[in-house]
Amino acid sequence: MMNAEMMEIIEKERAYVATSTPEGVPNVVPIGFIKPLDEKTVIIADSYMVKSRANLESNPKIAFVVQDAARYPYQFKGSVKIFTEGKYFDEVVSWVKDTNPLAPSPKAAIVITIEEIYSVKVGDAGKKLA
Numbered sequence: 001m002m003n004a005e006m007m008e009i010i011e012k013e014r015a016y017v018a019t020s021t022p023e024g025v026p027n028v029v030p031i032g033f034i035k036p037l038d039e040k041t042v043i044i045a046d047s048y049m050v051k052s053r054a055n056l057e058s059n060p061k062i063a064f065v066v067q068d069a070a071r072y073p074y075q076f077k078g079s080v081k082i083f084t085e086g087k088y089f090d091e092v093v094s095w096v097k098d099t100n101p102l103a104p105s106p107k108a109a110i111v112i113t114i115e116e117i118y119s120v121k122v123g124d125a126g127k128k129l130a
Helices: 004-012 051-058 087-099
Strands: 015-020 026-031 034-038 041-046 061-066 074-083 108-119
Touching (some): 004 034, 004 074, 026 051, 074 087
Antiparallel strands (some): 015 026, 034 041, 061 074, 074 108
């Protein structure tokens, strides 16, 4: 589903993640700790999420773009599972500590199954890519 370029930019760029309440009230936040696990799965370290986490607990749908959407014009959509223990949680705790020992320890691992990818490129915006 995701190609090599998409996976590389997700790991290198800050992402802007959108969630919503079941009633449709949106929330968008910047995320620094985000990376692909494979061509269909992305993981986020949840160290600060409050509204986004509450939204995902009641509505597991998520969308995100990378910071430099002009150069990397992709929108990713999917569904999440939240882990507060186990393999995925241990992975994000180690990842954050290895990257920045002063960063707060994550509260959860947010695992995204990518379901759709769209272009946000001028002229192609809204075109489904995968």
